[in-house]
Amino acid sequence: MRTTQRDGTVVVIGAGPFGLSAAAHLLARGVPTRTFGDPMASWRDAMPRGMLLKSTPAASAIDAPRPGHTLVDYCEAAGEQRYESDWDVVPVETFTRYGEWFQRRLVPDLERDRVVSVDLRPRGGFEVKLDSGEVCAARAVVVATGLTGCAYVPPELARAASDGPSPGAAVSHSSQHRDPARFAGRDLLVVGAGQSALETAVLAAEAGAASVRVVARGRRAVGFGAPPDHQPRLRPESPFGRAWSLYGMTYHADAFRRLPGPVRHELVRRVLGPLGAWWLRERFTGRVGVTQGVRVLGARTVADGRVRLTTSDGPGLEADHIIAATGYRPDLAALDFLGPGLRAALARTGTSPHLGPGYRSSVPGLHFTGLSAAATYGPVMRFVVGTQYASHRLATALARPSPHPPPHGSSGEVRGRWGRG
Known part of the structure; x- marks a missing residue:
């Protein structure tokens, strides 16, 4: 077993759109970062051949810390058909290749080792064990495991x-x-x-x-x-269509975070639903x-x-x-690489972690993004376009660490400095 001591490192677990976007923003800010995962694995292995993305090309861009990394940029660089109009429908195979291209350009040192466990260290920070046998220290961990383990069958x-x-x-x-x-x-x-x-x-x-x-x-x-030419004209644009509610949930997810828990859960279930x-x-x-x-x-x-x-x-x-075809439900119980003590210390909203500003959980240094953040930050976190809201905020929080509140209990809603649970 190899042990590495790099206490200033941030570990990102997951190499889908949210993990790659978060890692790219952290690296661009000079934060020592190690990213683990199989790039775009769920898109490559869990989506049917011939599938087309429901999202428009603009809503399918993985957020990057600098220009030049949209889906259109990939198509131009690869010499593929351009997808840029709201009338264009993106094949899943194209999107998967785009994500892999994004990774090679912005997260080139991605490690394909699997994270076996994450545990708290006695003096702070985390101990991250890999299937290669390596054990590394990290000051913070970002969980961006996407759909893994979340498939729901009634x-x-x-x-x-x-x-x-x-x-x-x-x-x-x-x-x-x-x-x-x-x-x-x-x-x-x-x-x-x-x-x-x-x-x-x-x-x-x-x-x-x-x-x-x-x-x-x-x-x-x-x-x-409704097709693009049947959208209401007197309502603001959002990646999901023209509606005040969709605009607010896309661009003001921090306001969503402050809603009462039952209201958030119902909106996540109902808005942008079937x-x-x-x-x-x-x-x-x-x-x-x-x-x-x-x-x-x-x-x-x-x-x-x-x-x-x-x-x-x-x-x-x-x-x-x-x-x-009953979707996905985030559940902390499915994240079995998080040690029992770590999971027990997490404040929850339903079966998801309850998050504060910067996507941080009640355990200092442990952050969640993507699907696991939807119960706190709203339904936009279920879609690739959510990287535009989440990644730079998460990276900002980790680049300039602020004091964390002490861990809360593992059940119920949280009230306090993060606003209403």
Whole structure:
């Protein structure tokens, strides 16, 4: 086991858009930084071939500390098709290559070692253990692990897969399917009403699935957004469309942080919720069946290896496989590399860390960005465009460390110097 002592170092865990953006800003400010992760791994390995980004090209730029690193800049440098208009739709493969290019230019010393554990040191700071056997000291740690470990399958569906949701079981999660062609000739049910569900269903149908049906739960109804020329003109622009609420949540996330916890949680759940992209409607209509406004009661295997989905509406639906396109839910329990003592010391808002200014948690020196920050800073943290708000604020906080409040307890909402929980 090798031990390195560089107490002034900041460690960034994660090499997706939020991790790379945070690391680039820290390095640009001269902060000694080590970044660990597989660049763009979730985008490369957990998104289906042929997927197109719902976000516009401008909202798909990873925030950089200096000009010249947008998606358009990458396309020009690589000699690829330019994506710059709100009418342009970006392939996931292009976006993945863009993120890898961003990494090579701005975070060139990225280390692909996996972080095994992070623990508090007795005299302050952190001890970070790697799968290579190295143990390094860090004065601060930034957790930017994105979607890793956050795939959510409702319990009423998960029970149908005895060994857990997987492509070979009766039920899987949408993130477990890279190749839609695996469903050729099969009957498929997709549970969900958001972009992931609708696009998964379309890609499977286009790849030759025998039949595909989307099941939208509860009050959800399958719908699609408005194209760029149908946006309201008298409302401010945001990366998500023209609306005062979207503008505020995008550019004033610190104000969102000060809302009461139950209000924040409801807004994160509801705002920018299940809705297909405008460009998907034509491909969806007439190709995918829809059952909507039902409550899913459970799923079980039946004869011939098929699976039956039981709903509140009628006798149920049968298929060869069920995909839960039910999104991602951040959960501190999934971050098992954080030592038990460290997790116990974290103040929480729901199942996420409660954060203060500069994206810092209640544990001095431990920061979170990306999906884990959404419960505090709002739904913009679920999207790449959130790097524009988060990264320079996080880097500023770490470049000029300010006194941290003492750690709070691990449950409930926090009240105090950070504003209302």
